[in-house]
Structures are given as structure tokens and as C-alpha cells.
Amino acid sequence: MSQLRKNSAKEKLNNGELVIAVACHDTDMIDVLGASGLVDAIWIEMEHGPVTWAMLSDISRACDLWNMTSIVRVNNNDPWLVGRALDRGVQGVVVPHVNNKEEADRLVKGGKFAPQGLRGMAGSRQGLGVDDYIRKANDEIMLVALIEDVVAINNLEEILLVDEIDCFMVVPGDLSQTMGSEYLGRPNHPDVQAVIERAMGKIVEAGFSTGSTADDDNIGALTTAGGQLFLCSFQSYINKGLEQLRKKSNL
Numbered sequence: 001m002s003q004l005r006k007n008s009a010k011e012k013l014n015n016g017e018l019v020i021a022v023a024c025h026d027t028d029m030i031d032v033l034g035a036s037g038l039v040d041a042i043w044i045e046m047e048h049g050p051v052t053w054a055m056l057s058d059i060s061r062a063c064d065l066w067n068m069t070s071i072v073r074v075n076n077n078d079p080w081l082v083g084r085a086l087d088r089g090v091q092g093v094v095v096p097h098v099n100n101k102e103e104a105d106r107l108v109k110g111g112k113f114a115p116q117g118l119r120g121m122a123g124s125r126q127g128l129g130v131d132d133y134i135r136k137a138n139d140e141i142m143l144v145a146l147i148e149d150v151v152a153i154n155n156l157e158e159i160l161l162v163d164e165i166d167c168f169m170v171v172p173g174d175l176s177q178t179m180g181s182e183y184l185g186r187p188n189h190p191d192v193q194a195v196i197e198r199a200m201g202k203i204v205e206a207g208f209s210t211g212s213t214a215d216d217d218n219i220g221a222l223t224t225a226g227g228q229l230f231l232c233s234f235q236s237y238i239n240k241g242l243e244q245l246r247k248k249s250n251l
Helices: 008-014 027-036 053-065 079-087 101-111 133-140 150-154 172-178 190-205 219-224 234-248
Strands: 019-023 041-045 069-073 092-095 142-147 167-170 209-213 229-232
Touching: 008 019, 008 069, 008 142, 027 053, 041 053, 053 069, 069 142, 079 092, 079 101, 092 101, 101 142, 150 172, 167 190, 167 229, 172 190, 172 209, 190 209, 190 219
Parallel strands: 019 041, 019 229, 041 069, 069 092, 092 142, 142 167, 167 209, 209 229
Antiparallel strands: none
């Protein structure tokens, strides 16, 4: 029988290491990112992106080839969606807008088999050929809750009472607009970043991993605040590289 594939990103989080996730839904580009050796996880976007259920298995297979953890963000904190994503073969699931303890419990319910949760007992691509997959799967599944609303910040203490969630990411986009009209469209405003850093500190104090979206400008402050898991855009680095290329040309 085969061994259950290890979740390399989850292992790094547990060891206190940095985990860089890049959003991508193209299998050929995943090969390029994997070959770089610089990416730990692929963020598969099913909330805002074009990924379909039919695409999900092949995208996660491409991640497996390079030992990059496949993490999918579903569009709703629905236990059925979480379980279905795991059945398709991803190693981790992100759910948006976790605003209270009940919603955190719901993520665990869909993402873990009993006794921790109530994930439906069906076949999973990761479980093919694995002896006793149902008993082993919980150890390798990675669950990520997004803290992205002021109400979640206010309820953070009760949310952090829920075990079995591997990482609470505090992200600026939607958070900024819930902070008031003066912050709408300004996720990098110092006030927004300060809220994120304080929340991350509380998450670390509670014994959980945390993270956010990151770039060259804020990753230093976010790692100082205790962050480990960061969603990064490779498009910005392509743009910077091309800008430098043009500047150095003689034309």
C-alpha cells in the first residue's frame, strides 16, 4: 500500500517556518513555480477565480509533483464544499469570512473526519492506495480560516477557542472596507496594517499559526508580528523585472 502524502506546508507551519503561497490555476505555470524551489504552496482560487471542480484534481496533481501543498479557497464556509474539495485531492482548504466561534466550528466539521469533525466518508484522490486513509487523513489536512472583517477581530478571542484549525490568516482587503469608508480601497493604510499585526499577535499567543497577504513592503513587519503563511502575487515580481529590463535597455 502507498503512504499518505505528507503536507509539506503544514509541517513547516508546525516547525515555525516560513510558508510562501502563490495563487495559480494553470498546471504549466505550477510546473514553473515548482521548479523554482521558492514556493511552498499553491493557492487555488475558487472564490474569486475561474477554477472549476473539474479542474481541481489536475491542479492539485501538479502541486503533488513538486511537493507543493495545494490549498483551495472555496467561496463559502459550507461543510459540504470543504469536504468535496478535499475529496478532489487538495491538501488544504481556506474558507472566507470566519466571524465567530460557530463559523470556525463549521470549518472543522467539514474538514475533519470524526471525532474532530463530521467530514463525509467518501473516496479521496489523496487516499487512493493508502491503507486506513480515514484514520490518517486528519493529520495531513490543513484548514485555514480567514479573519477579514471587523466583527471577526472583535470576536477573535472566542474564535481562537476552536482547535483543529491550522492557521488563521488576517487579510486586509475586505477588512479595510469594514473598518469604515475612509479605509475603502486602502488595504495598505497604516491603521489597517496595525489592526492586522495586533490580531496576528493574539493568534500566536493563543498557540496558532497566522499569516496574511504579503509583498516586499510589509513582510518584515508581518513576520515580526508572528506571521508564517503568506499569500504572494508573482505578477508583481514579473512587472518589477520587466520594468528593470526596460530601464537598463539602451532604447
